[in-house]
Amino acid sequence: xxxxxxxxxxxxxxxxxxxxxxxxxxxxxxxxxxxxxxxxxxxxxxxxxxxxxxxxxxxxxxxxxxxxxxxxxxxxxxxxxxxxxxxxxxxxxxxxxxxxxxxxxxxxxxxxxxxxxxxxxxxxxxxxxxxxxxxxxxxxxxxxxxxxx
Amino acid sequence: xxxxxxxxxxxxxxxxxxxxxxxxxxxxxxxxxxxxxxxxxxxxxxxxxxxxxxxxxxxxxxxxxxxxxxxxxxxxxxxxxxxxxxxxxxxxxxxxxxxxxxxxxxxxxxxxxxxxxxxxxxxxxxxxxxxxxxxxxxxxxxxxxxxxx
Amino acid sequence: xxxxxxxxxxxxxxxxxxxxxxxxxxxxxxxxxxxxxxxxxxxxxxxxxxxxxxxxxxxxxxxxxxxxxxxxxxxxxxxxxxxxxxxxxxxxxxxxxxxxxxxxxxxxxxxxxxxxxxxxxxxxxxxxxxxxxxxxxxxxxxxxxxxxx
Amino acid sequence: xxxxxxxxxxxxxxxxxxxxxxxxxxxxxxxxxxxxxxxxxxxxxxxxxxxxxxxxxxxxxxxxxxxxxxxxxxxxxxxxxxxxxxxxxxxxxxxxxxxxxxxxxxxxxxxxxxxxxxxxxxxxxxxxxxxxxxxxxxxxxxxxxxxxx
Numbered sequence: 001x002x003x004x005x006x007x008x009x010x011x012x013x014x015x016x017x018x019x020x021x022x023x024x025x026x027x028x029x030x031x032x033x034x035x036x037x038x039x040x041x042x043x044x045x046x047x048x049x050x051x052x053x054x055x056x057x058x059x060x061x062x063x064x065x066x067x068x069x070x071x072x073x074x075x076x077x078x079x080x081x082x083x084x085x086x087x088x089x090x091x092x093x094x095x096x097x098x099x100x101x102x103x104x105x106x107x108x109x110x111x112x113x114x115x116x117x118x119x120x121x122x123x124x125x126x127x128x129x130x131x132x133x134x135x136x137x138x139x140x141x142x143x144x145x146x147x148x149x
Numbered sequence: 150x151x152x153x154x155x156x157x158x159x160x161x162x163x164x165x166x167x168x169x170x171x172x173x174x175x176x177x178x179x180x181x182x183x184x185x186x187x188x189x190x191x192x193x194x195x196x197x198x199x200x201x202x203x204x205x206x207x208x209x210x211x212x213x214x215x216x217x218x219x220x221x222x223x224x225x226x227x228x229x230x231x232x233x234x235x236x237x238x239x240x241x242x243x244x245x246x247x248x249x250x251x252x253x254x255x256x257x258x259x260x261x262x263x264x265x266x267x268x269x270x271x272x273x274x275x276x277x278x279x280x281x282x283x284x285x286x287x288x289x290x291x292x293x294x295x296x297x298x
Numbered sequence: 299x300x301x302x303x304x305x306x307x308x309x310x311x312x313x314x315x316x317x318x319x320x321x322x323x324x325x326x327x328x329x330x331x332x333x334x335x336x337x338x339x340x341x342x343x344x345x346x347x348x349x350x351x352x353x354x355x356x357x358x359x360x361x362x363x364x365x366x367x368x369x370x371x372x373x374x375x376x377x378x379x380x381x382x383x384x385x386x387x388x389x390x391x392x393x394x395x396x397x398x399x400x401x402x403x404x405x406x407x408x409x410x411x412x413x414x415x416x417x418x419x420x421x422x423x424x425x426x427x428x429x430x431x432x433x434x435x436x437x438x439x440x441x442x443x444x445x446x447x
Numbered sequence: 448x449x450x451x452x453x454x455x456x457x458x459x460x461x462x463x464x465x466x467x468x469x470x471x472x473x474x475x476x477x478x479x480x481x482x483x484x485x486x487x488x489x490x491x492x493x494x495x496x497x498x499x500x501x502x503x504x505x506x507x508x509x510x511x512x513x514x515x516x517x518x519x520x521x522x523x524x525x526x527x528x529x530x531x532x533x534x535x536x537x538x539x540x541x542x543x544x545x546x547x548x549x550x551x552x553x554x555x556x557x558x559x560x561x562x563x564x565x566x567x568x569x570x571x572x573x574x575x576x577x578x579x580x581x582x583x584x585x586x587x588x589x590x591x592x593x594x595x596x
Contacts, residue, residue, distance in 0.1 A: 018203075025208035028199040050177040053221065054167075054292075059174035060233050061214020068209045072202065084209050085561070086582065088237035088386050088535065090414055090433070092407045108429060109390045113560075114532070114584070116388055116429070131406060131414070133431060135388070135533065135582075137561070143203075234412070235433060237386065237535050239563055239582070241556050257578060258539050262411075263383070263435070265537055265578070280555060280563070282580060284384060284433075284537070286412070316501075323506035326497040348475040351519065352465075352590075357472035358515045358531050363508020370500065382507050386535035441501075 008038045012077040015143040016041070019076050026069050029062065033073060039107030041073035046100045057094035063101070064089055067119040067132035070105035075115050081141040082115055087134030095129050103132075113138045157187045161226040164292040165190070168225050175218050178211065182222060188256030190222035195249045206243040212250070213238055216268040216281035219254035224264050230290040231264055236283030244278050252281075262287045306336045310375040313441040314339070317374050324367050327360065331371060337405030339371035344398045356393035364401045365417040365430035372403035373413050379439040380413055385432030393427050401430075411436045455485045459524040462590040463488070466523050473516050476509065480520060486554030488520035493547045505542035514566040514579035517552035522562050528588040529562055534581030542576050550579075560585050 016036035020026060026033075026043075029051075035042040045066045053059040068084060075082035095101055101121050109116040119132040165185035169175060175182075175192075178200075184191040194215045202208040217233060224231035244250055250270050258265040268281040314334035318324060324331075324341075327349075333340040343364045351357040366382060373380035393399055399419050407414040417430040463483035467473060473480075473490075476498075482489040492513045500506040515531060522529035542548055548568050556563040566579040 020203070022205070023203040023208075024199045024201050025210065026202070029210075050173045052173050053175070053218075054169070054171040054225075055230060055232060056171070057232075059172075059214060060217045060236070061174065061178075061210060064213040064217070065208060065210020068213070069202075076203075081204060083204060083206075084240055086237060086239040086533075087209070088235060088431070090235040090407070090431070091233055092414070109388070109426070116390070128407070131431070133386070133388070133429070235384075237580070239556070239580070241563070258537070258575070265539070277556075280580070282535070282537070282578070318501070320503070321501040321506075322497045322499050323508060324500070327508075348471045350471050351473070351516075352467070352470040352523075353528060353530060354469070355530075357470075357512060358534070359472060359476075359508060359512020362511040362515070363506060366507045366511070367500075374501075379502060381502060381504075382538050384535060384537040385507070386533060388533040389531055 011079050012036045012038050015076055015079050016073055018144045029065060031066060031069055036073055036077055038077050039074055041070050041105045043070045044100055044102045047095055047097050049097050052097060060091060063121060063130050066101060066103045067121055067130060070103040070119050071117040071134045074105035074107060074117055075136040076143045079143055081139045081143050082136035083139060085135045085137050087132060089130055089132045091130055092128055095123060099123055160228050161185045161187050164225055164228050165222055167293045178214060180215060180218055185222055185226055187226050188223055190219050190254045192219045193249055193251045196244055196246050198246050201246055209240055212270060212279050215250060215252045216270055216279060219252040219268050220266040220283045223254035223256060223266055224285040225292045228292055230288045230292050231285035232288060234284045234286050236281060238279055238281045240279055241277055244272060248272055250278060309377050310334045310336050313374055313377050314371055316442045327363060329364060329367055334371055334375055336375050337372055339368050339403045341368045342398055342400045345393055345395050347395050350395055358389060361419060361428050362387055364399060365419055365428060368401040368403035368417050369415040369432045372405060372415055373434040374441045377441055379437045379441050380434035381437060383433045383435045385430060387428055387430045389428055390426055393421060397421055458526050459483045459485050462523055462526050463520055465591045476512060478513060478516055483520055483524055485524050486521055488517050488552045490517045491547055491549045494542055494544050496544050499544060507538055510568060510577050511536055513548060513550045514568055514577060517550040517566050518564040518581045521552035521554060521564055522583040523590045526590055528586045528590050529583035530586060532582045532584050534579060536577055536579045538577055539575055542570060546570055
């Protein structure tokens with residue numbers, strides 16, 4: 001019995017692993033790659049004390065970084081590099097220190113050169129914290145580099 | 150001789166100092182508050198190695214965090230708290246480790262309850278790296294808290 | 299047997315009818331109100347020759363007008379007036395003269411004073427033509443005016 | 448004495464005239480092309496009774512159409528076709544029947560394949576009514592078609 005999705009999923013996993021190994025920001029922020037598939041990624045982050053801004057809420061830049069990272073993994077999941085062109089984000093409710101936030105990125109559109117992704121961030125209660133929508137541009141470069149040459 | 154702008158500028162400076170003292174993310178990222186005036190803020194950041202993503206460029210989340218922080222200081226500069234509702238950002242060119250980025254936030258609109266801010270980020274060569282536009286909502290709370298009570 | 303949603307649906311229908319009667323742009327463009335419920339509206343438009351721009355495709359302004367109208371009806375469906383603060387729209391594929399476009403607006407968030415709506419426009423083949431996301435502000439005025447006073 | 452900008456301006460004028468002749472929506476809405484130069488366009492519209500929505504204000508779709516048209520002319524002013532990918536618009540104050548609105552589009556960024564434009568709409572009192580920011584994609588086709596073949 002064969003799984004028709006397996007080859008693409010294997011590529012997505014390999015692309016995700018290669019990208020994750022090089023993404024220093026994701027490591028520094030403690031962002032985890034929980035799931036990846038073609039055009040999809042789920043990533044999570046636990047809000048640290050240093051991620052609070054002057055109103056004692058999780059900084060919008062941290063929430064954007066989580067959403068943007070999820071888009072990066074979803075858009076690179078097909079093995080060719082995409083970079084962000086622009087994005088918009090809506091902050092629906094605050095998040096606080098100690099909360100774990102989960103971001104899911106889904107492909108809304110994909111052509112050879114451009115992509116559009118919707119990312120939702122939810123908290124542990126399942127409430128939506130942010131809606132993010134971003135557009136990417138394909139550079140043509142492979143995500144998995146031949147590091148031996 | 151009196152300066153008609155001095156009282157507001159003094160309030161802006163005091164509000165900026167109060168907010169900066171509490172903004173743990175700005176400190177962690179090494180964001181500096183270089184100038185603040187009513188409806189205006191200029192802030193800067195030097196890109197660290199850990200701020201690079203998987204394509205070896207400054208992570209979009211870091212650039213967003215810098216722009217969002219500049220908006221926060223500009224929108225809180227009048228002494229009453231504003232929080233971000235939503236924002237959009239365009240990434241025009243990449244930034245790399247070691248570069249210093251300067252963000253300037255200017256008020257495009259302000260009512261009692263809402264604000265709109267344009268933030269540009271430029272690199273040392275004076276080239277625009279990002280355009281950011283965000284909207285804020287006034288909570289009514291004072292920025293400068295009476296910490297003695 | 300009682301329907302717990304009936305009262306709200308009746309209000310939504312009444313608010314939709316009142317707003318539609320006054321919306322001269324919707325009439326001029328031939329926009330139809332196909333369905334309305336609390337936080338939801340479905341509206342349609344058939345692309346006329348005069349709605350084409352210089353590249354012989356449906357003008358982006360017409361597509362935005364359809365989406366914006368659907369958001370207006372969804373955001374006014376609870377009986378209190380909301381007006382648009384800002385919106386973003388992605389154009390995924392062109393539409394041509396003679397095509398009927400259907401817009402569905404869904405509430406993504408709602409507080410007393412603000413709302414967020416996602417609107418998708420699809421063509422007769424079921425393909426998504428546009429994604430629209432907009433934010434509204436509640437003025438506090440009733441949608442249904444007492445025209446007798 | 449030669450004007451180094453004259454050739455480009457002549458191309459911009461010719462491209463603007465060619466596009467305007469084909470833009471049926473601009474004609475229907477009464478949008479005027481007041482000025483065009485490389486990466487720039489100024490266009491105006493007088494708000495008609497039919498352009499009012501259910502709250503008796505100029506419909507957001509009409510304002511978007513004016514801004515989007517100005518971006519189209521600015522982005523096509525270099526002689527190669529660009530189409531809109533996405534845009535965001537902020538509605539700062541209402542406009543009413545009889546008012547003349549002026550939109551100015553300026554190029555914020557331009558590569559071979561993509562462009563970014565800022566458009567402001569002001570009323571007769573010089574007050575800003577809308578801020579619009581859009582991104583375009585170059586199709587490679589010439590704006591001026593050889594209609595004789």
